[in-house]
Amino acid sequence: MSAIKAANTIIDSSSGEETNTQDFIEDLIGKMTLSEKIGQMTQYDASWDVTGPPVQKDDIDRYEKIAEGRVGAMLNILGTEATREAQKIAVENSRLGIPLLFGYDVVHGYKTMFPIPIADACSWDLTHIENATRIAATEATAAGLNWAFAPMMDISRDARWGRVMEGAGEDPYLVSKVSAARVKGFQGEDLSKPDTMAATAKHFAAYGFLNAALEYNTTEISDNTFLNQVLPPFKAAIDAGVSTVMNAFSDFNGIPVTANSYLQRDILKKELGFKGFIITDYSTISEMVVHQYAKDNKDAAYKAIIAGTDMDMESRVYENNLEALVNEGAVEEKMIDDAVRRILTLKLNLGLFDDPYRYCDESRSYLLDHVEDHHSKALEAAKSSAVLLKNDKNLLPIRKSVKTIGVIGKLADDKDAPLGSWRARTEAQSGVSILEGLQKHVPSETEILFAKGYTLSVEPPTFTQEVDLSQSDDESGFTEALEVAERSDLVLFVLGEECFQTGEGRSQTFIGLKGAQLKLLKKVYAINKNVVAIMMNGRPIAEPWLYENIPSILESWYLGSQSGNAIAELLTGKCNPSGKLALSIPRSIGQIPISYNHTRTGRPDPIPGDPNFVFWSHYSDCDKTPQYAFGHGLSYTTFEYSNLKLNTDTISMDESLTVSIEVENTGSYDGEEVVQLYINDLYSSTIRPVKELKGFEKLHFKAGEKKTVTFTIGWKDLAFYGADRIFKAEPGEFDVMVGGNSEDLLSARFELTA
Ligand code: GLC
Numbered sequence: 001m002s003a004i005k006a007a008n009t010i011i012d013s014s015s016g017e018e019t020n021t022q023d024f025i026e027d028l029i030g031k032m033t034l035s036e037k038i039g040q041m042t043q044y045d046a047s048w049d050v051t052g053p054p055v056q057k058d059d060i061d062r063y064e065k066i067a068e069g070r071v072g073a074m075l076n077i078l079g080t081e082a083t084r085e086a087q088k089i090a091v092e093n094s095r096l097g098i099p100l101l102f103g104y105d106v107v108h109g110y111k112t113m114f115p116i117p118i119a120d121a122c123s124w125d126l127t128h129i130e131n132a133t134r135i136a137a138t139e140a141t142a143a144g145l146n147w148a149f150a151p152m153m154d155i156s157r158d159a160r161w162g163r164v165m166e167g168a169g170e171d172p173y174l175v176s177k178v179s180a181a182r183v184k185g186f187q188g189e190d191l192s193k194p195d196t197m198a199a200t201a202k203h204f205a206a207y208g209f210l211n212a213a214l215e216y217n218t219t220e221i222s223d224n225t226f227l228n229q230v231l232p233p234f235k236a237a238i239d240a241g242v243s244t245v246m247n248a249f250s251d252f253n254g255i256p257v258t259a260n261s262y263l264q265r266d267i268l269k270k271e272l273g274f275k276g277f278i279i280t281d282y283s284t285i286s287e288m289v290v291h292q293y294a295k296d297n298k299d300a301a302y303k304a305i306i307a308g309t310d311m312d313m314e315s316r317v318y319e320n321n322l323e324a325l326v327n328e329g330a331v332e333e334k335m336i337d338d339a340v341r342r343i344l345t346l347k348l349n350l351g352l353f354d355d356p357y358r359y360c361d362e363s364r365s366y367l368l369d370h371v372e373d374h375h376s377k378a379l380e381a382a383k384s385s386a387v388l389l390k391n392d393k394n395l396l397p398i399r400k401s402v403k404t405i406g407v408i409g410k411l412a413d414d415k416d417a418p419l420g421s422w423r424a425r426t427e428a429q430s431g432v433s434i435l436e437g438l439q440k441h442v443p444s445e446t447e448i449l450f451a452k453g454y455t456l457s458v459e460p461p462t463f464t465q466e467v468d469l470s471q472s473d474d475e476s477g478f479t480e481a482l483e484v485a486e487r488s489d490l491v492l493f494v495l496g497e498e499c500f501q502t503g504e505g506r507s508q509t510f511i512g513l514k515g516a517q518l519k520l521l522k523k524v525y526a527i528n529k530n531v532v533a534i535m536m537n538g539r540p541i542a543e544p545w546l547y548e549n550i551p552s553i554l555e556s557w558y559l560g561s562q563s564g565n566a567i568a569e570l571l572t573g574k575c576n577p578s579g580k581l582a583l584s585i586p587r588s589i590g591q592i593p594i595s596y597n598h599t600r601t602g603r604p605d606p607i608p609g610d611p612n613f614v615f616w617s618h619y620s621d622c623d624k625t626p627q628y629a630f631g632h633g634l635s636y637t638t639f640e641y642s643n644l645k646l647n648t649d650t651i652s653m654d655e656s657l658t659v660s661i662e663v664e665n666t667g668s669y670d671g672e673e674v675v676q677l678y679i680n681d682l683y684s685s686t687i688r689p690v691k692e693l694k695g696f697e698k699l700h701f702k703a704g705e706k707k708t709v710t711f712t713i714g715w716k717d718l719a720f721y722g723a724d725r726i727f728k729a730e731p732g733e734f735d736v737m738v739g740g741n742s743e744d745l746l747s748a749r750f751e752l753t754a
Pocket of ligand 1: 016051052105149202281282504
């Protein structure tokens with residue numbers, strides 16, 4: 001009997017029969033041969049998109065393997081027709097008819113592009129983030145997919161790393177909240193609904209701690225940092241019900257993650273109680289031989305299954321070696337059964353045994369055309385994600401007196417860069433450029449001049465090729481740009497990076513402005529002081545001259561399909577900026593790794609009275625603070641914080657503290673503010689960060705409006721993993737701090753008693 005028929009018999013809800021779906025799975029496992037079980041643990045790349053070095057040439061007949069029951073999932077296969085064809089072979093031609101999973105990198109949208117994840121995180125707007133992910137899932141499931149390889153939740157403090165664009169920044173609390181929102185967006189309330197899909201928490205673990213941020217490099221991380229910084233987002237994703245976890249390319253304490261029992265079995269599956277399955281990252285099992293950790297593929301297969309790796313993405317090592325290992329008695333079949341049980345449970349939860357074609361529904365393909373509602377939500381998300389870093393002369397919003405605007409920069413006219421690097425199946429060049437947005441939103445009587453000014457890559461860059469910046473020192477566009485600057489009341493200078501300078505495989509040793517951009521900016525500023533810089537980048541850019549001289553700066557990252565419209569609405573004041581940095585912007589690459597939640601050290605400050613004394617924690621050649629701090633972001637209005645109050649100055653372990661503060665919009669614009677709460681543990685058994693985000697609220701204030709904002713703090717907000725690796729709070733004194741960023745804070749002290 002096929003798995004589908006069996007499922008319908010056992011779990012057919014119409015019969016009203018109360019059944020144990022686990023019986024169905026155990027019954028199915030009981031029918032499976034060892035080869036079919038290993039087939040469920042094998043994922044083939046269909047290579048419609050290339051997201052890694054395919055281990056196998058495409059001479060193998062994937063469909064033959066599916067018919068043999070040797071494939072449980074595919075990736076990078078797209079469209080309801082192709083997925084239906086593959087599913088049909090699995091369901092109708094293989095002996096047990098077990099349906100396939102179809103996975104894909106749905107990272108910041110599928111057809112409608114939303115802001116890149118780091119930008120989305122800067123919105124601090126969990127509703128926007130969940131809605132954006134919901135739309136991505138709606139579109140991706142209309143293309144036959146039922147599994148997203150997202151959200152990525154790697155904590156990172158290193159702008160040299162290309163994938164800093166893909167996460168949610170440097171802080172475990174914010175990354176936890178954002179990741180949980182993304183999991184809910186993908187999975188919805190019912191995973192068996194045709195517009196919901198499995199989510200993936202990745203990359204487990206510590207992939208953001210690569211040495212020197214060199215892609216695929218080894219990692220160095222303390223137990224303390226791993227447990228207290230890296231782990232919390234994965235726990236949040238598991239608590240949110242994430243279906244799968246993808247492991248990392250890197251090693252952890254000298255053992256590749258794929259073979260790391262401490263990480264995958266002790267921590268993930270036991271300590272955090274993860275009941276889903278672990279998928280490898282692209283061919284990580286076979287790469288353990290290259291890593292010089294496994295003697296050969298058979299050794300790699302052994303080490304991976306022992307460490308709890310459940311599914312092999314594309315390396316085929318499980319397919320070609322696990323059966324022999326079990327038959328030799330080297331691997332117990334119950335280990336295989338555990339992996340298969342986890343995989344089949346997801347297929348059951350997705351409703352695939354009930355209807356294996358529910359995601360291959362051609363009637364939903366209209367969702368892949370331009371859906372107005374999707375683009376309006378993408379516009380809202382984009383407006384909420386940009387961060388106003390500086391506005392010294394209030395050049396923004398653009399004044400009515402400005403009659404001629406000079407737009408300078410190749411990126412201003414770029415319809416491709418705003419789409420970001422993990423752009424799934426959106427059409428190239430389909431983004432709204434800044435120039436197009438301005439032409440739509442500035443008053444018709446305003447003249448808009450444009451000059452490209454500088455060059456970055458000559459050809460539009462691609463996902464798999466290095467960006468060619470060989471022409472970026474070209475100055476032939478300077479003359480035209482300087483003429484534009486001369487004639488303009490206001491210059492909007494758009495600068496940053498090509499979008500494929502960030503993303504996977506894009507580590508850089510330089511995090512300033514490449515090519516001739518800065519040289520031109522200085523010349524323009526020498527002619528016209530009314531310059532607004534609009535940044536388009538995937539990593540924080542370290543460029544002190546820019547930040548210290550240009551009066552207004554909007555950090556826009558890559559804002560997706562509606563980028564140009566969002567930026568134009570922000571620049572014209574139709575929308576008031578409300579983003580806050582989800583990661584620090586360094587003054588210099590020399591400060592990296594840098595984050596706000598650093599520890600105090602034993603010599604944190606200068607010695608009073610002796611400014612030349614060198615024995616304190618500082619650089620001789622650079623201020624040790626960031627250019628812009630975590631949580632920083634301005635508005636066209638101003639907010640005043642006052643009256644920080646605690647309901648008590650002492651709480652016991654089972655009590656909670658109520659913190660309230662008054663926030664007033666003291667300016668003339670309505671606006672949104674992210675009220676942030678931090679704590680500092682004044683004395684603890686292991687050194688703790690000088691401050692840790694433990695709460696935030698993004699609220700709307702009318703001009704002149706005042707609100708009282710309250711937070712509740714309990715022992716779990718004060719707890720941490722100590723040297724004994726036990727998560728607990730310790731009695732003692734704490735400071736609680738509240739403000740609109742991580743630096744300007746009102747503070748109050750309280751005590752936690754045993
Ligand atoms: C890539 C990425 C991973 C992605 C996978 C499948 O190498 O590291 O994040 O999900 O392969 O495309």
